[in-house]
Amino acid sequence: MxxxxxxxxxxxxxxxxxxxxxxxxxxxxxxxxxxxxxxxxxxxxxVPQGSNARDLTLISDTHYDPLYGQAKGYGACTAPSPPLGRPGCDTPPGLLESLCTDIKNNARHHTILTGDVQRHKFNVSGLSISDTFGPICAKLNEALAVNEEKYPMVSVAIGNNDLVPNYYLNISEENKYLKQEADVMVSYKVLLETESNQFKKCGYYSRELSSKLRVIVLNTIAWCYCNQAHIPDTVKDPCGQMQFLRDQLRNAKGAGAKVIIISHVPPYINVWSVLKNKKFRSIDKDMYWKPWFQKEYNELMKDYETTVALQFFGHVHLFSLQALENGVKSIIIPAVTPVYSNHPNYLIATVDDTTMKPTTIRQRFLENGTWHEGTHLEDTFGNLSDSASLHKSIRQLLTDDESWNKFLNHRAGGRAVRPLFPHKVCDTWCRHVVVCSMFKSTYEEIQECVNPGKGNHDRSPRGLALVTLLLFVLFWRTLF
The missing domain is CATH 1.10.287 (Helix Hairpins)
Known part of the structure; x- marks a missing residue:
């Protein structure tokens, strides 16, 4: 704006x-x-008299690597490499600088970062939290307009790579890395002291951006099958985070304020895993969240759908969104890092300053050293504020090739120059898995949407071979 x-x-x-x-x-x-x-x-x-809008810069999975192009750099970039990054490697300093320059030229008001701030394999890099979180916090602050507000202009959620070791959240002991991350963010004025006290416990907190808007930052690793520090299923509310969320939503509603929820791992199915295995396996292998947490969370979103304006997640690296028949729409912010061959990219959401509903969401992406304006999300999905319309537009992706191709551009980070699917080609079954996950939530609902009335179909070569063998045996028996 x-x-x-x-x-x-x-x-x-x-x-x-x-x-x-x-x-x-x-x-x-x-x-x-x-x-x-x-x-x-x-x-x-x-422009109507008295109308106002607020720009939200939406970034995720920066995976910042200060050692890019050096012997201890991540991935293939252990020798001098292109300054703006390349596939197979994490975000170099040059890409971070370029990103923040583009943000400065195109956005204002507030930045949301949905986790995985630091590079992959941080624990073997020899880097400190200051080496990764420090430059990210400093550059993102510099990219925004002069902060005349009392609150920080950058809100950061924690991702699995921000836990050390990766995916390890032990709720029974103090986490020294969360404490270090909190201290760094406080020093760069990205986190308030009062917020850091809550953050240090389990990585979640909330803040008031104004009398009309609050941000709730969650650490959904606590609810995830992916957590490598085992939390017994008898623990009904790890870290008390669900009760914290419930209390914050109730308080916001009572104050007449709107809420934006941000976190890293989404309450979705792991689309990439299902496509890679060519079948649905089991709920613990295919879903990110444990079902009882997903159910309780989605029920809260239904109960507070007039209070919660938007939800933003990361982790997947590829753009997606979800609009359920009842509840609050959510968006997967695509990755800055090009490590998995997507374009480095981010989103800018312009929201009405009263309803906090999005009027437009732009996608900015880096290609051949230059930042470009991608297709706006409303040009693909229609009215982003109308849940019924959005739900209908998502369903059309199943049969409308033009809309599907637009979506693939968003998914790949602005332009689909290469097929970002486990088996390169996305056939009809693959397309149904992707799209059904955008308007269905539970494991059973998604399977039924993909294979109506047929349950879990095994599409692996082994599964297809067994089916072929069975049909051959049945045919052979009819001959005798």
């Missing part, structure tokens, strides 16, 4: 009309300049 759009309506009109009249009187009617003034005038007239 350009700064003049947030000026009072009458002032904008007066200033623009005066300037356009001045140009006309002086005879300086250069075609390009006149076109610009006409566009500004039209916009000024169309």
């Amino acid at each position: 350009v700064p003049w759009m947030i000026l009072p309506h009458t002032i904008v009109q007066t200033v623009l009309l005066s300037f356009s009249g001045l140009y006309y009187k002086r005879g300086n009617i250069h075609p390009k300049r006149m076109k610009t003034f006409v566009l500004l005038l039209v916009t000024a007239v169309l």
Whole structure:
């Protein structure tokens, strides 16, 4: 959003009309300049008096690697490498600098980072938390407008790679890495001291951005099958996080405030795993969250759907979203790191400052050293604020090839230059797995959507061979 759009309506009109009249009187009617003034005038007239909007910069999975291009760099980049990164490697300093410059030129107000701040295999890198979290916090703060508010302008969630070891959240003891991350974020004014006290316990907290908007930051590793520090199923509310969420939502509703929820691992099915194995295996292998946490969480989203405006997650690296028939829409923010061959990219959501519903969501992506404006999400999915319309648009992806191809561009980070699927080609079954996960939530619902009335179909070569053998035996028996 350009700064003049947030000026009072009458002032904008007066200033623009005066300037356009001045140009006309002086005879300086250069075609390009006149076109610009006409566009500004039209916009000024169309903006309702007193309307305001808020820009949210949405980034995820930065996986910042200060050792990129050095002997201890992650992946293939252990020798001098392209300064803006390459597939197979994590985010280098040059890419972080380029990203934040583009954010500075295109966004304002607030940045949301949904986790995996630091590089893969951090635990064997020899790096400190200050080496990874420090530059990220500093650069993201610099990229935004001067902060005249009392609250931090950057909200950060914790991802699995921000836990050491990876995916390890032990709720029975103090986590020294969470403490270090909190201390670094406080030092860069990304986290308040009062927030850090809560964050150090299990990596979750909440903050008020204004009297009208609050952000709740969750650590969903606590609810995830992926947690390598075993939490017994008898623990009904690890770290008390679900009760914390319930209390925060109730307080926000009572205050008439809207809420944005951010975290890392989404309450989705692991689409990549299902596609890779060519079948549904079991709920613990295919779903990210344990079902009882997913059920309780989704019920809260239904109960507070007029309070929670949006949910943002990361982890998957590829863009997706979910619009259930009842509840709050959620978006997977795609990755900055190009490690898995996506374009480095991020989103900018412009939301109404009263309802906090999105009016537009832009995708910015890096290609051949230059940042580009991708297709806006509303050009693919229609009205982003209308859940029923969004739900219908998602269903159309099953049969509408034009919409599907637009979605693939979003999924790949702005432009689908290569097929980002485990087996390269995405056939009809693959397409159904992807799309059904966008409007169905439970494991059983998704399977039924993909294979109506047929249950779990094994599409692996071994499974297909067994089916073929069975049919051959049945055919052979009919001959005798």
